Amino acid sequence: DQQVKQNSPSLSVQEGRISILNCDYTNSMFDYFLWYKKYPAEGPTFLISISSIKDKNEDGRFTVFLNKSAKHLSLHIVPSQPGDSAVYFCAASTSNTGKLIFGQGTTLQVKP
Amino acid sequence: KAGVTQTPRYLIKTRGQQVTLSCSPISGHRSVSWYQQTPGQGLQFLFEYFSETQRNKGNFPGRFSGRQFSNSRSEMNVSTLELGDSALYLCASSMALETQYFGPGTRLLVL
Numbered sequence: 738d739q740q741v742k743q744n745s746p747s748l749s750v751q752e753g754r755i756s757i758l759n760c761d762y763t764n765s766m767f768d769y770f771l772w773y774k775k776y777p778a779e780g781p782t783f784l785i786s787i788s789s790i791k792d793k794n795e796d797g798r799f800t801v802f803l804n805k806s807a808k809h810l811s812l813h814i815v816p817s818q819p820g821d822s823a824v825y826f827c828a829a830s831t832s833n834t835g836k837l838i839f840g841q842g843t844t845l846q847v848k849p
Numbered sequence: 850k851a852g853v854t855q856t857p858r859y860l861i862k863t864r865g866q867q868v869t870l871s872c873s874p875i876s877g878h879r880s881v882s883w884y885q886q887t888p889g890q891g892l893q894f895l896f897e898y899f900s901e902t903q904r905n906k907g908n909f910p911g912r913f914s915g916r917q918f919s920n921s922r923s924e925m926n927v928s929t930l931e932l933g934d935s936a937l938y939l940c941a942s943s944m945a946l947e948t949q950y951f952g953p954g955t956r957l958l959v960l
Contacts, residue, residue, distance in 0.1 A: 838894070
């Protein structure tokens, strides 16, 4: 049972444009959501997170939106840069479990 | 601050052997979680330790075990290795059980 889903395996955007990565979840008990960026054979790098009490969190070029009623979150990267090319994972957790449930990942390619 | 470190970075074992992987968390972090990444199953939670106690466990067989020491360093052990255990094993540490910071991983190849 995939509780966290990233339905787009890949995304290609032009440098300078907006990248929008999407994530859906099924478990209404999730109360903390994170986005990670990952290169092959390396550990995920934390990008940005959002608590379920908020609907938006912004950090530089990265903004995460949370729609609890739709059980959907998205990561916006503006403007996209070639260095953003990587696999992006969304993850969800329930308070105080130390357990992250990951989506399958979306490969982002930013073309110069 | 130094990040999460994992040793060794690469490991080759044969079926039936056992392996121990080590993780040193970020200084001050008391929670350590372990994950397995494979092409077929993605990133899956193994277990989490806090103050030397396992507080949460994923859906893995008993061959996978771990422990945490008083300095928060953690080890995970896999006994009777199978070919399917070939994976990238990731350790993550956190202070407040929310944002987890990952190490570079240990790449295990079972032949």
